[in-house]
Amino acid sequence: MTAAPASSNSTATDQRALTVLKSVWGYDAFRGVQADIVRTVSEGGNALVLMPTGGGKSLCYQVPSLLRPGVGIVVSPLIALMKDQVDALRQVGVRAAFLNSTLQAEGVREVEAALVAGDLDLLYVAPERLLLDRTLDLLARSPVALFAIDEAHCVSQWGHDFRPEYGQLGVLPQRFPHLPRVALTATADERTREDILRVLGLHGAPQFVSSFDRPNIQYRVANKEGPKTQLLDFIQAEHTGDAGIVYCLSRKSVEETAKWLQAQGVDALPYHAGLSPRERNLAQDRFLNEEGMVVVATVAFGMGIDKPNVRFVAHLDLPKSMEGYYQETGRAGRDGLPSTAWMVYGLTDVVNVKRMLDQSLAPPEVKRVEAAKLDALLTYCEAATCRRQVLLSYFGETLEAPCGNCDVCLQPPRVRDATREAQMALSAAVRTGNRFGAAHLTDVLLGRETDKVRAMGHHALPTFGVGREHDEKTWRGLLRQLVSLGYLTAGEHHGLSSTPKARALLRGEATLMLREETLVPKPARRERDR
Numbered sequence: 100m101t102a103a104p105a106s107s108n109s110t111a112t113d114q115r116a117l118t119v120l121k122s123v124w125g126y127d128a129f130r131g132v133q134a135d136i137v138r139t140v141s142e143g144g145n146a147l148v149l150m151p152t153g154g155g156k157s158l159c160y161q162v163p164s165l166l167r168p169g170v171g172i173v174v175s176p177l178i179a180l181m182k183d184q185v186d187a188l189r190q191v192g193v194r195a196a197f198l199n200s201t202l203q204a205e206g207v208r209e210v211e212a213a214l215v216a217g218d219l220d221l222l223y224v225a226p227e228r229l230l231l232d233r234t235l236d237l238l239a240r241s242p243v244a245l246f247a248i249d250e251a252h253c254v255s256q257w258g259h260d261f262r263p264e265y266g267q268l269g270v271l272p273q274r275f276p277h278l279p280r281v282a283l284t285a286t287a288d289e290r291t292r293e294d295i296l297r298v299l300g301l302h303g304a305p306q307f308v309s310s311f312d313r314p315n316i317q318y319r320v321a322n323k324e325g326p327k328t329q330l331l332d333f334i335q336a337e338h339t340g341d342a343g344i345v346y347c348l349s350r351k352s353v354e355e356t357a358k359w360l361q362a363q364g365v366d367a368l369p370y371h372a373g374l375s376p377r378e379r380n381l382a383q384d385r386f387l388n389e390e391g392m393v394v395v396a397t398v399a400f401g402m403g404i405d406k407p408n409v410r411f412v413a414h415l416d417l418p419k420s421m422e423g424y425y426q427e428t429g430r431a432g433r434d435g436l437p438s439t440a441w442m443v444y445g446l447t448d449v450v451n452v453k454r455m456l457d458q459s460l461a462p463p464e465v466k467r468v469e470a471a472k473l474d475a476l477l478t479y480c481e482a483a484t485c486r487r488q489v490l491l492s493y494f495g496e497t498l499e500a501p502c503g504n505c506d507v508c509l510q511p512p513r514v515r516d517a518t519r520e521a522q523m524a525l526s527a528a529v530r531t532g533n534r535f536g537a538a539h540l541t542d543v544l545l546g547r548e549t550d551k552v553r554a555m556g557h558h559a560l561p562t563f564g565v566g567r568e569h570d571e572k573t574w575r576g577l578l579r580q581l582v583s584l585g586y587l588t589a590g591e592h593h594g595l596s597s598t599p600k601a602r603a604l605l606r607g608e609a610t611l612m613l614r615e616e617t618l619v620p621k622p623a624r625r626e627r628d629r
């Protein structure tokens with residue numbers, strides 16, 4: 100963190116800020132770097148604020164907007180949340196309004212009149228609305244206190260949420276060079292941060308970076324075996340009667356999982372974009388107001404949800420990126436009490452998300468970024484070192500010692516040399532022509548003469564049956580890791596083919612260390628999982 104420049108007014112500013120904080124919001128103190136940010140911006144300085152979700156970014160521009168003469172202009176892409184934000188501010192007596200496409204002409208006129216008359220403290224504006232000549236001209240004629248650019252990572256192509264209109268916000272430093280600008284985001288690696296500074300003209304401005312660490316959240320990732328049962332076991336063992344969020348990829352699995360949990364006696368509700376607004380509001384209200392509700396949801400759920408005592412966030416499917424994972428798991432434990440971020444994932448998930456990416460119609464450079472982000476997430480999932488260290492290092496932060504509060508720290512996985520098994524699996528893929536899925540490759544490795552194996556003549560391959568010393572689960576786990584780590588890639592019909600990265604392994608020029616749990620020898624007498 101960079102300290103704010105000292106000023107003779109600082110103590111006076113701090114006093115006024117605290118008074119506003121107390122009288123308007125009823126809070127006794129600022130959290131962490133909030134006080135420094137509020138001082139800097141209130142005194143007319145620019146700032147970049149990197150603070151995790153739930154960290155308290157809003158007050159960083161709301162309080163200065165009240166302290167400075169004029170209206171604070173908040174640029175936000177989250178149109179759906181504006182009305183709620185404004186309502187909440189009005190409830191505590193702040194003169195707030197918003198300008199976006201949901202307003203009728205009449206509403207727009209009223210807000211614009213209030214803006215010019217100086218009758219507003221805070222105005223939320225969608226970027227496309229702000230960029231209109233008409234709006235910029237109005238702003239030039241109005242008393243403006245500051246510009247707050249929320250979700251500032253949207254300026255960056257490298258970010259996970261690029262918005263073209265955000266790329267044009269350079270108009271702010273050009274047209275209003277003397278007004279303070281504060282950019283805020285919860286997700287910014289080095290490259291995104293650089294883009295924000297450049298686009299918004301913030302070079303030289305102090306940067307306030309809060310730690311992304313959420314020490315009270317215990318991170319855990321497990322191999323997906325029977326996801327619903329695993330989830331139920333987890334809830335019953337550790338979170339009976341607790342509020343939680345379960346994320347699934349599809350509406351269908353949201354519905355199924357919610358129904359199933361209900362049948363097992365868990366107070367669960369589905370939530371996804373396919374439900375009517377009424378149903379969604381009802382689910383949201385019950386989640387917020389009742390004790391111990393579990394919401395099973397797609398990623399549509401959670402934006403702007405501020406419930407302090409969510410005790411667990413479970414992922415039954417892979418999130419799209421580390422940013423997504425961090426944001427979604429970050430909804431747990433905002434009250435600082437012990438909470439769990441729990442996830443299961445398996446080979447099919449890896450194959451599915453990789454294929455979705457491949458087939459997306461996004462421009463190549465966007466796809467490359469998304470692929471890199473997915474790889475970072477998969478590396479996190481396969482990590483044999485402290486998960487928190489992996490997570491924080493992704494966000495540019497170093498945690499010196501292992502955290503002691505993730506599955507890897509609590510039950511260190513043993514790693515072992517898996518080169519030989521990896522060679523077997525890779526050569527099974529290569530020798531069958533790089534086009535068969537995991538199930539068939541497993542049959543070949545285990546030496547099972549299925550109809551398909553015989554029809555293809557694969558029982559005659561040297562690889563046939565070389566993997567009999569391990570069981571099916573082991574091979575599935577190994578294949579998953581090989582896909583996650585980029586030795587195999589999934590193509591048409593889930594067919595797996597070896598990549599250039601696999602060559603050194605196949606030639607014996609490289610070794611591969613993997614978590615041992617996926618390589619346990621086949622139990623002597625046990626029903627095989629199928």
Ligand code: ADP
Nearest residue numbers: 126128129130151152153154155156157158405
């Ligand atoms: P962010 O935008 O960073 O996700 P918010 O600004 O929505 O976070 O704040 C998250 C929650 O923390 C809100 O309920 C807010 O009222 C609360 N909060 C923020 N700062 C303080 C503070 N200084 N004292 C008490 N509560 C705070």
Ligand code: ZN
Nearest residue numbers: 485502505508
């Ligand atoms: Zn750890």
